[in-house]
Amino acid sequence: MSIRNDTVARQVTPAYDVARIRHDFPALHQEIHGKPLVYLDNGASAQKPRAVIDAISEFYAHDYANVHRAVHTLGERATQTYEAAREKARHFINARSPEEIIFVRGTTEAINLVAQSYGRNTLRAGDEVILTQMEHHSNIVPWQLLREQTGIVLRVVPIDDSGELILDELEKLFNRRTRLLTLTHLSNALGTINPVHRIIEMAHARNVLVLLDAAQAVPHLSVDMQALDCDFYAFSGHKLYGPSGIGVLYGKKDLLAAMPPYQGGGEMIRYVTFEKTEYADLPCKFEAGTPNIAGAVGLGAAIDYVSGIGLAAIAAHEQDLLAYATDRAAEVAGMRIVGTAREKASILSFELAGIHPHDIGTILDSEGIAIRAGHHCAMPVMRRFGVPATARASFGMYNTRDEIDALIAALHRAREVIR
């Protein structure tokens, strides 16, 4: 997956029909301020293919009803479609069983679920949770809330100047009170791909559970829960070309089975009296209330779409884009790339000397180019690199080298505007 694997990537590229893929995404075909849209904010959220948009509207037009409750035909159809989406998600990450796939609102809710259900029930004052300096706020704050509730101790793995985790430091943080290691699979602020296989081995050798925040990883790297053997895996539909408001928490079945419910309500019970309530089996135990049914259907369609093209082909295409963008960025005066890990994917975070990222964002927008400017919900990363914010171009399956040329030209223009 190294960006230096340039030649490999290019051999794969010709078979990859980016024009056809672009054709499938209606939102890409518009002008912004009179210029063709160049959408390079995929790290924040990706655009949706027609297949996803259609699946959602078809579902509402023909198959919609509440799930798991009705004896009528539509209820049955809706339930089948919803459960088929769960099966697609299971297959996509190669989980053992659909009971290990919990539908949630997104990565944020998945992590909060683990913190409040597993964490609150199992961790005691003085128990330790390890996280890293490159975490998104959504993998920091839930653990701080848990710390206030239970008195757990949080330990932070530092990162080096290239944006890689310092594994020797991680090694030192393990002790007999360590219970959980929670980290991002792919950093949204730096693009670093963490060596999760090795890290999971390190943790499991000490009986420490591992949660991976895969919000960024899932659209770019193919994963296999059974091979990876992580304990929890969290991702969002909207970065995977699916709808917002739907995501997945994968958890190993024995862990999920032992965890108390996260929320109470309908759908998650078997039997209720005022004295006692018996909870439903997995996965319903964690899906209280009417879920985002159409969202799950849309996510299923997104998974079908991505699988149809193939994550390996998508990854190779994106590696080519990242390598090309990294090379071309060097032409821009005052460019400093933030995040130069050996293993990277899809994200080019940078600053331009003398131009604030917000000004870059506005100037690029006037050229029709959408990037992100800010701290990327990773303020500790910004502090680590001594910047208040960075500009970030993040690539998706439909981006092209021409779009990167447009980006570079617009960065030169930013230099002219901010004199």
Added chain:
Amino acid sequence: MSDLRDLYEEVILDHNRSPRNFLKKPEGTNHQAYGFNPLCGDEFRVYLAVEDGIVKDVGFDGAGCAISTASASLMTEAVKGKSLEQAHALFEDVHKLLTQRAESSDLGKLAVLSGVHAYPMRVKCATLAWHTLQAALENRQGETVTTE
């Protein structure tokens, strides 16, 4: 969207390049405040030396984008010599200019900020220093001012 040049006006670029009263804490500073924009990380500290109800001197430090830096710099020039009431009134006028594009008669040089109105995402950049000024006028130390 209007022309980028309406946003990045000559005067704004000049104040971004060489901000006035920057990295300066005036002698006799007795009012100050800290402002922070959590969306982008911009932050400024505004210092005022107030004597007999008059802003005798003013300075600021911190870091931000071209719009927020220039706005802060222009703000310091504009409030120097003003009474506390006049400075408050100026805050109100500039706030209206930025959020409603209501131009009041004598904003003078500050009128260059009017281009920001066409860029809703950037209005908070321009108002940060002014919210911080308002807090400094009231000497709300120890509080973090935001544009939210």
